[in-house]
Amino acid sequence: MAGLAAAFGSGAMTNSIAELEDTKCIFIIGSNTSEAHPLIATRILRAKEKGAKLIVADPRKIQIASYADCHVQQRLGSDVALINGMMNIILKEGWEDKEFISERTEGIDALREMVEKFTPEKVEAISGVKEQDLRKIAELYAKSEVSSIVYAMGITQHISGVDNVKSLANLAMMCGNMGKEGGGVNPLRGQNNVQGACDMGALPNVFPGYQKVGDEKVTEKFEKDWNVKLSRKPGLTITDMFPAIEEGRLKALYVLAENPMLSDPDLKHVKKALSALDLLIVQDLFLTETAQLAQVYLPGVSFAEKDGTFVNTERRVQRIRKVIEPLGESRSDLKIIQELSAKMGYPMEYEDPSQVQEEIARLTPSYGGITYSRIENDGLQWPCPNEDHPGTVYLHKDKFTRGLGLFHAVDYVPPDELPDEEYPLALTTGRIFAHFHTGTMTRKSSALNKEVEKGFLEINPKDANKLGILGGEKVKAISRRGEISIEVLLTERMDEGVVFLPFHFAESAANVITNPAFDPVAKIPEYKVCAVRIEKIDEKKEG
């Protein structure tokens, strides 16, 4: 989101989901759309049936790639080079939107100078994508009447995550594919309400609606309304918290609905840090791996047991309604927070979540016109500044949130860890269709467990052959951080030299071996690339 904020002034999907159906070209990069966002994939396939072009850039042969007009399998972490290479060709051929660039953007000269270096030869050397394919995807994207970019964690979970996003923003602006129907840059959010959590300021540096912590006027507004003194200093990102714990600067941690004991990189390290806390409080639906380390566990409730709103990936604020009373001793998140706050000397007196929505509208300009009565049916898409505003289908129509769109001259930075003699394979991680994130919910479903019961390592048959490994064989996957034992799945989905590990499984947790190196701006770890070695397990020795 930081990348989009820098380029456009706000970070969210710029188009709406339904718009994808009528665009003329869709460029999917770093998103396994049909497995992770199937309903959005359906819109894309509908567009395809209406004649739209489909480009897929993904190191794996994912399901939706079989529908692509062109699928390129770039090397892990080579996205900036790939996108710069596309722009190199676009500028050379004169396919850019000159009018859009001159009227709505700034910074093209520095970018032009940067992408000049990314000749097709250089791009092929870095990404493995051949010139003819690079040319084809550049042409499809630039010459279609209107094109939309769709991306997800395959773009962001890199040390160059912010740079990757900035590059996509560059590409979109260069071709004038911004601020119009069907043209935009669209990060697909991985959870039903992660957009809402970010919108509400569940980030260390912003208040609700991305109003900056430290901005005097903003901070005063919140102080006055909440009748408290507020810090002018941003808090810590999750990536910063672990060192802070180790240095003794952070003594207590309250974790809500997150499972860092599976979702954070380098788990051995995470466990050590969480165990060093004076107090760990975990609020979750179930007693997760993280909750098992906690001194205090607060049972939360599911979607069916509470009233409120979820904000989906297209910025749409939608109502959820309680259909059953909370089970057992669990309570709604709002109730838990209110009671805790009262005990700590700051009573919150909301009788109903709708009162919280009124407060959000009062304090958050982009949510100013969103009330429960207006979202009974289909919800509203922010920005929606006042009661008469119909909501916003696509962002940046006549001008960008920051005024002019800003091009960033982004250079290619290789992943933090690349394969070498000792660890010769590149590992990437991701989601599979049958499970969700750390499996807190899905691994409790018998139907889904029947589908996929345990983790596996996807490897190209040729690589397996070289190692003398058979399909289904249990092997060791070893990185500089740790090792796991896991069954292999031989599949042509993978290119030679690259292996894939789903991240849902605690007993063979991908994050025992992933690299905690992170993006310097967004602090997101490089889950998508690290170097590993696969070893046969010597059965005699292991007994």
Place this chain on the structure above:
Amino acid sequence: MSEKIAKHVSELLKQGKIEAFIGLKEQQGSKHIIPHIYTDGDNLDGFYTGFNEGADAKRYPLVKTLFHISKRYPEARLGILARGCDERGLKELYKWNQLNTEQVVTVGLACSKELAEFCECYKPYPDEFVEGEKVPGVDSERVKKVSALEEPERLKFWLDKFSRCIKCYGCRNICPMCFCKECSLEEMEFIETGKIPPENPIFHLTRAVHMAGRCIDCGLCEEACPVDIPLRILYKKVNNIIMDHYSYRPGFGEEKSPLNILGSRPDENNS
């Protein structure tokens, strides 16, 4: 116009002819229509009356809902709003001994011409109905169009559609005729687990074979499918084949499917 149905349902409840009525309800302040069980003849608040408006008429798997409720309350007499397809579903469930005619009272609704054309329904009305007008059945242009494709194209058409499948089981779960306790689609010997699309075309052909002589053409499977697989064309086609070879159409008449290998109930001696 739909006052008639509400009045009829109210009387059935008040006279004790049914204990509950499975219909649709409008919620206050919301345009979303939901299935609802009415139990009080004097209180039909929100009783949905727009069920024949346009081709996107609000439809829910009411027969499947009734099926589940009847399993839990086997003694209860239940009323249900029944279109032509719902009635065909009920008739098949009686034949397959999954429901007892004594348990069910239908309140018939004939579909609009618009909906009949959208569904390409061969009988868009139940045998008896309280509301609506009989409009003629419609032949399926979609089936004709796909059948007219040359074989390699036709195969490509279906393989292409099936390869979108994300194995959500939505088609099976919503189907009023899918009542088996064990489902072939979950047998690992037939269908390998752990991957999408599920084995192509075995997964969908297995289901299609099981729909032969069974599908009552309600079309809910296709409406539920999140990836736009035109399942209704496929199942209409398999039923046309059964019609051509055995002169049998599910949901019509008393006789059982020619593919029924279960035979009769012990208390029936007609075979």
